[in-house]
Amino acid sequence: MLERLQYVKQRFDEISDLIIQPDVISDQKRYVQLTQEYKGLKDLMEKREELINLTANIEEANEIISDGSDAEMVEMAKMQLDEAKERMPQLDDEIKFLLIPKDEEDAKNVMVEIRAGTGGDEASIFAGDLFRMYTKYCESRNWRTSVVDISEGTSGGFKEVIFEVTGEDVYGTLKFEAGVHRVQRVPQTETQGRVHTSAATVMVLPEAEEFDVQIDMNDVRVDFFCSSGPGGQSVNTTKSAVRLTHIPTGLVAQCQDQKSQHKNKDKAFTVLRSRLYEKELAVKQAEDAVKRTSQVSSGDRSAKIRTYNYSQGRVTDHRIGLDVFDMDGVMNGKIQKFIDELQLVNNTEKLKESEVF
Known part of the structure; x- marks a missing residue:
């Protein structure tokens, strides 16, 4: 293990030197990539230091x-040995998990898009x-959220809402939330x-x-148009809302959340x-899916991933068969258990496939 980590340390030392070089700092894309790699390797270096200390203690x-x-020293040494062997x-x-190659997108911020599906007004709610x-x-998680665009439902909720999330390792945390969420209730x-x-x-977009x-x-x-919905006196009076259409792909993006046309x-x-x-x-995820079948794939937006059954107070994640009987907690943002289990399954799959060990 230490021999393997020595190669990692060499790369860590190399990156530590590179990220202070003026030519690297001036190349924004390369600088961002290297600083993200540096951060991931820094955690490994801390574990390497602990491993060296444990080995020395043993x-x-x-x-x-x-x-x-x-006799007294022997007794203390036995305790030290037991602690080290347990750790x-x-x-x-x-x-091993830190050595699994991370997806380069995982450190990115995200755009989350939630759209009402089947169910009419209740789907919007x-x-x-x-x-x-x-x-x-x-x-x-101390992440910052910012609404980009909203289309309100007729009886509450949203037909569609798009919001930005910025913070640390946001995409790597939220990517498995992509898919169809189903609710069963009155x-x-x-x-x-x-x-x-x-x-x-x-949808969770890096x-x-x-x-x-x-x-x-x-x-x-x-295209510029008048905002609709909440927004004060500027609504329907100034063309501050912006719609962009990418002609080759037909993709459309719009924003009307800000009063400033420039910001929108x-x-x-x-x-x-x-x-x-x-x-x-x-496309890349589809190619990867040919190589391996992951039960927590983040690529299929049409897959039913989770059911919220209010009458039974149960939330079920269908990919990993996990039931959580805390509806109020989940709907108030306590979804970390789902995320932890999904990441664990995904990392275990990667570990099996990797040639590291």
């Missing part, structure tokens, strides 16, 4: 026990519930107390930087870049 304890001349397997597993769930979760609009099934689709996706402005049609245009371009980037990423 050797020292064995020497004292072999000598046997001081070693855990540390070994932690290092459920989309609103999911939006609240995710914003509460992001708040618990709708607010139901008068006879019957349980209905409705759905909403969640936010693309300008250097990730090059957009030719000749390929983009820009910038946000709309961020959404457009992310959708174009996700389109390329979907």
Whole structure:
């Protein structure tokens, strides 16, 4: 293990030197990639240091026990040896998981798009519930959320809501939330107390930087229009809302959240870049899916991934068969258990495939 980590240390030392070089700092794309790699390797270096110390403690304890001349020292050495041997397997597993190659998109911020599906007004209300769930979760992680575009439902909630999430390792955390979320409950609009099934689709797009996706402005049609919905006196009076249409692909992005036309245009371009980037990423994920069948694939947006059964107070993730009986907690953003289990399954699959061990 230490021999393997020595190669990692050489790369860590190399990157440590590179990220302070002026020519690297001036190359934004390369600098961002190297700093992200540096951060990941830094965690490994801390584990390497702990492994070196544990190995030294075991050797020292064995020497004292072999000598046997001081009974008190031997007793302390045995305790030290037991502690080190207990920690070693855990540390070994932690290092193995850190050695699994990470997807380069995992460190990116994201655009989350929630759309009401089947179920009419109840689907829109459920989309609103999911939006609240995710914003509460992001708040618990100290991530910043910012609404980009909203289309409100006729009885509450949203037909569609798009929001940006910025923070640390956002895409790597939220990417498995993509898919169809289904709810089973008595709708607010139901008068006879019957349980209905409705759905909403969640898309999680890694936010693309300008250097990730090059957009030719000749390929983009820009339309300005009046905002709708909440927004004060400027609504329906000034053309501050912006709609972008990428002619080659037909992809459309719009933003009307800001009063400034310029800010709305910038946000709309961020959404457009992310959708174009996700389109390329979907092709890559499809190619990867040919090589392996992952039960927690983040690529299929039409897959039913989770059911929220209100009458039983149960939330079920169908990919890993996990039931959580805490509906109120989940809808208030307590979804970390699902995320932890999904990441564990995904990392275990990667570990089996890797040739590291």
